[in-house]
Amino acid sequence: MLPRCLRAFSKPLCISFQESGILGKNLNRHLQFVGVNSFSSTRMSCMPQDVSLEKCSGKKDTLYKSVEIEIRSGEPAVLLSYEWFTSYAAKQLGITIGKCWAPPKAHHNRLTLLKSIHIYKKHRVQYEIRTYFRHMTYERLTESTLKTFLEYIQRNVPEGVAVKVTKKSVLNLPSSLSDSVRRLSIQ
């Protein structure tokens, strides 16, 4: 089913999904794994017994100047706790922690509805739904570190928390520009 080199990565990092049930193996298995494909290695022959995270192809990792993670929830305490968790994980992996901040106010979605099902227009009920935000920045990551880190973070996202990830990568100058730079420097 899965190639041998992928078997080490086929188990989720923290959450284990129950596969077999009373009525036989759960056929929704393919729905259970999040992001396993990001660990793919290109050739089976290069890792017979031991497992390594290096890519077999000669392609170099993209470098990321910073990664900003924005989290939203209905509870600020949950966001604080998740931020502590991600920063601790980053520290253990040796990732530089950038600015972690939260806007002072939440976003309020307010609704004013009629209290009664029929008539009584003057009597209303007001509801509000709050979304709290928090931003965390991590700096100077390689592609493989980023993938590992994000995979770990996202598998352990608490319920009711939405995550948005913004990555800023570092690229080489386009060839036309670098040629003109070289020409100028020769002159």
Place this chain on the structure above:
Amino acid sequence: MLRLTASITSSNIIVPQLRQFHASAVCCKLQSGRYKITPKRDRPLTYEMANPPYYIAHRKSWNSWDTTSLLDGQRAAETSVEDVFIRRFMTGTWHDLFCSEIIIKRQHNLIRIAGILRQGIPSRKMYFLIGYSEELLANWLQCPVKLELQTVENKEATVFKHI
């Protein structure tokens, strides 16, 4: 109305103090999530039932945790319908055994259902019902479902006060 006509006619007339009354007194009161006091004071209430809805986010927390109600949250209606279905299914399958509300937590596509049960049936039957619920719900909702149930000896353990 009267005040308006009085001001239009002349400027030296002193405008009288007008009192108004509203006739819809029944609609003013709030009655959702509140329980009436019984004469014998023996009606049991759990902590959840004892706190009216204005204590949500202060003393109470939500029963279903997902990202649908946040800003830019997707699929709010379908998630609510699924929640209603899950709650009905659980209450029906575990008949008269739930001592608390059914808590539904969603992480990515995994649904975790939590609750406190009374030890009314032997544990073998409980294990069967856990497997049965997980399989059928996963098949209907098309995503992995995990049950995280706790048991309690009798209903008195979850009673907060008597009213």
